[in-house]
Amino acid sequence: MSSFHVLIRILGLLGLMAGMVGTIILVGELPTFDWDTLRGAWEGQYGNWVRGSAYAVVVGWGIALIVATLDGLAALFRAAGRRSILGVNVVLQVALAVVLLVGVNVFSFLHYQRWDLTRERVFTLSPELAEQLRQLRGETTIIVYQLRQPAARLTAQPPDRYDLAAERTVVEKVKDLVDLFREFGPQFRVVVLDVEEEGYDRKLAELVRQFPPLDGAIRAAPESSILFCSGRHVQRMGFSEFYRLDKSASREANDGRGNLVLLNQGVETFARNILSIEEKRPRVAILVSHPWLSTEGQVEEYTLAGLRKSLTNHGFDVRDILTNKLVGRRGRGLRLERAALSLEESRLDRVEAQLSAVRLQLIQNRAEVERFRELLDLFRSPLSDEQVSDRLSAMFGRRLAVGPEERAKNIRNLEERLPEIESEIAEKERKERDLEAEWDSLQAQESVSEGQRETDLYKKLAMLLSDCDALIVARMTLIDTSIGDVVPNSLHQLDEQHVRAIREFIASGKPLMFCGGPTNEPPDNDFFARSGSGPDGLENLLSELGLVLAPQAVLYDAEADAYATNQVLAFGRGGGIESIPALEFTETEVPTGAVWEGRETRPNPLGQALLLVQRSAGEPIDLRVRYPRPLYYRPRGVQVTTAASFLQTIRACWNEDNPYPTEERPIPRFDPPKPDDPKRGTLHERRRGPFPVGVAFEARLPASWHRPEVGAMEAARFVGWSPIAPGGLPTFFAANAVLPADWGVSTPQSEERKARIVAIGHGGWFSGPQLSVAQEALLIHSLNWLLGRDYRLPHARQVWSFPRVPMSERELYYWHTGTLLGLPVSFALLGLAVMMIRRTR
């Protein structure tokens, strides 16, 4: 090679080096790598160093490229002189090969296929699901939010290694699933939001800008979750809803050696979350009797604020409906009128009352000011003392004499007081304006104004319930019988109109959760006797569906002990609740020892789900209430195939007809029933626990509920009885063909409708400003079951655990040393042997 040639090549190499150095600097200094930043760097926006590097990059790579091309061309031409065809041929061939290689791989990068060869097809979505997902239009963003801390525990224990291992494993599975979805199509965009990653805040801000509701969802997330965002909607699914840890099974697995057992809730739940993202949030109506008992009540023991919070966090809308309106006072108590008010309406009433009070005060204050001004003018006037005294006497109607001293003093007084009053007035005027504004804004709400116009109770309640998907009725009753802390039943009683609206609500297929405590009221008490008690229309309604509400309250032996040892007060509000034994979940019928003999029944689905939740925690659930009410499901004429009870008390308790202390029996005590007790042998016989205090069932609606003519016919049976028409009017009609023979007859097959009901024998189990995790679990799972969203209930259909190979210590040892040492050593020896053999002739 000539020296010139060498020089050119060295120049090319230098250019290459400069280009590389420049590129390194640029990559390090520039925030991002795109056209704009590059141009900016060229123009010196990022400083001289960067500018120099940009030049180096362009010049360096340019020179290197030119030299390479020239060299290549020269080589080509040189080759052209000799056997040119083949020489060029080779170069061309190599170039073609490179192009082909790159082309094939680019194509494969863009269009590829994955085959899942696992035995259980772990990495493929079912075809139906795939089909559904394919229908999705628009982009869904899936955010994997890693909170880096295990989920809120159901018990007070700190997270143990099972929880941590579960978290780690589930994160991996989520990532796999998310990859699966990403592979599925471009309509899924996946973002990982890791709290411990740098740049987390920036990422979060960016995402919140795109999806405003994300902010609230993330704040409310109690555990690492998967968030589905599309348009304006955000749905959250906790990791534990995807793979639930079964701690009890984990501890017991492999003959007690332990394993990690996770219950796969199925990718269907995941997919449904995506598909239902645009769905309206279900709305839950909560029927309460008093503003204190509503979700905006201010008193801690009674408020349902925690309920609202939990429901909202889990994707439900909440509407309070108050059944009473305050219309005055009656003696010591309040006079209430039955109504159906939304919270806003109730607030409107309150605002109106406050407004009128303020206005009244203003009138009085203004009059006072007037008066003072008058007096001041009088005292200041040039009139003589005598004339002033005369005027005063005329004003006040008695003889008043003021001298110059008193006059001055009065002026000073009045001058002092006037501004005070004026400022009071100003404040009250401000308050008046605020209240008026509030009043205006409330009135402006269509629902409020519409509601005010509707005076018919039934229509009002029906209207309020029409856009709700579920109804919760909460009746807190007994709180502490020893001190008579009881909410009177009269407060909770519903009007006939109320009941009618509720009946139609249920008849339209919507579910009801009834939380009602015992209705036992203190005997020999005037107040309660006056207000009237006994089962109200709603309880009768529920009896029609087969719910039997015992007229008793359950007392625990532990409570009786406390009474006996004079530690009654410690059991009061806020203290001692821990000594009450916890309730238990169950999925089978609770033996009652009564007449009804239990048959083989399928387990209660809600109970099953809740038992699984318990297994996740690895310990019994912690749900304690005082004075629960036993409930039974005994429908007439229907064979029960699925167990109804899901919540029960422990054994050490009994059902007490009168939970209040009396003179004869100041300490409650379990007395076995006497032989002549009429209730003996029935469901309500006095006996020891356990008692079912929570039932969930699907009731067959009586035909009269949705076919009024049936009800009419039933009623007509009692009319027009005569010896020739023993069945009353209906038989008369049938005999004379007045109406079709089957009109008004209810048949089992015709239009059978069902409704799901959950009843819990306590009205205050979810009161308080914040629900515990156990209470929340019970609430949300019950609601999911009620709304027919069975797919959201935890199940154990797919169990996952680490594979295990049973091996004894000895076997393990032999395998270990055998492979670790045996194999390499044997091959090394083999090598030596071969070497030796080769050496022989």
Next chain:
Amino acid sequence: MRATWTLIRREVTAYFLSPIAYVVLAAFLLVTGHLFYLTMTSLTARGPVGIEWPMRGLLADERFWLVFLFIPPLLTMRLFAEERGSGTLEMLLTAPLRDGQVVLAKFLGAWIFYVLLWLPTAIYLPVLLHFTDGRFQIDPWPMATSYLGLLLAGAMFLSLGMFISSLVRSQMVAAVVSLVLSLGFVLAAFWRPEMDTSGLTYRLLYFFSVPLHFSHDFTRGLIDSRHVVLYVSVTVFFLFLTVRSLESRRWR
């Protein structure tokens, strides 16, 4: 053709006649043995510890890839460099064999030895698959796909090593250069494992980094066409280049 087969036979025998093969074999089995032990521990552990995909225990480990990286260069460094150095290449190229046959035979010789290298690991199978009651208790398919991936990925690295060997005269240089170039396929995986998996950067990284192919797909029973296409196309490409390189020798 039979001539090719003769050359293949000689190549494979040559491996077994050289000490380096046994060193490689021993070191390799030592590493896999250790990893197998760790996997066994996970499969027999107490408590919430375990491994879901046993082959991952062997093939997703950094230690494995660090050792694996050395093997193809060590196996291929002698393929052409040695013959060049001792002059026997001349004898090979003056035999009535096409250049393509020579390259193919050498490649297959190396590849067959590579397969034989993996054969002893079949001993692990009864444990890793837990064969009882006439059935594999652990899914055997990931095992099959892992081995398939190993065969193809190995072919790729071997072809790369062979090409480098055909370019240089010294075996040492051939080995080192092959090692460095192979790094390109491996290093990317250890750079930022927790990166966001939706970006283009990650997708490109994933396309090239072989350890990720294994830890994500092959050891779990998934076959991704991208990986297979990459391995096969690169292997063919380097085989082609090696043939051209040999040809160009005649033009010197």
Next chain:
Amino acid sequence: MIQVEHLTKYYGDYPAVRDVTFFVERGQVVGFLGPNGAGKSTTMRILAGYLAATSGKATIDGVDVFWDSVEARRRIGYMPESCPLYPEMRVVEYLRFRAGLKGLYGSARRKRLDYVLERCWLKEVRRQLIGTLSKGYRQRVGLADALIAEPKVLILDEPTSGLDPTQIRETRKLIRELGEDHTVLLSTHILSEVERICERVIIINKGEVALDRSLTDGEATGRLEEVFVQITGAE
């Protein structure tokens, strides 16, 4: 049998072989004579198929060494100057391997193996590792390899270099014997060798054919040396 026409080979810009033309008839033993670096090895390599000429044409038994390289090689038994072998193989293994490469199998291979082992006096060392053999024996193995497939043409590059006198004599005797049934083209820089073995001599100097003369027309041998020195020394 061997036809070389205007063969040229450039290593980059350096011409190793320039416009070389000669013909070798069937059954002839021709000697390539020339100083070191004259281009003898290069020409032989081109004929053997190891290198490709820059221009020109060469055929063996009518088959072009460039366009039909594999066929041409089948007709050639080539032994390069350095006689490279695989030291880890035994003699028989090596020869069996080479025979396989050249298309010999089964009993035919076994027969030829025995023949060349006999012919090249390798019987005693047949199971010895090539790495342990002396240079003389290695040359014989190389020769045996060249012979093993019964090629029409033998191209031997400095077949006696590095041998001791006894070995030289024996090798020359062997070549003379082989010359009776094969066409032989051998290269050397030893005049006496050419005079003893060959029928014709081609003198190559600086890549060109300087002399192409038959030695059987009774020329005085001493003249050859003069000619050689004259040709090579003048420049």
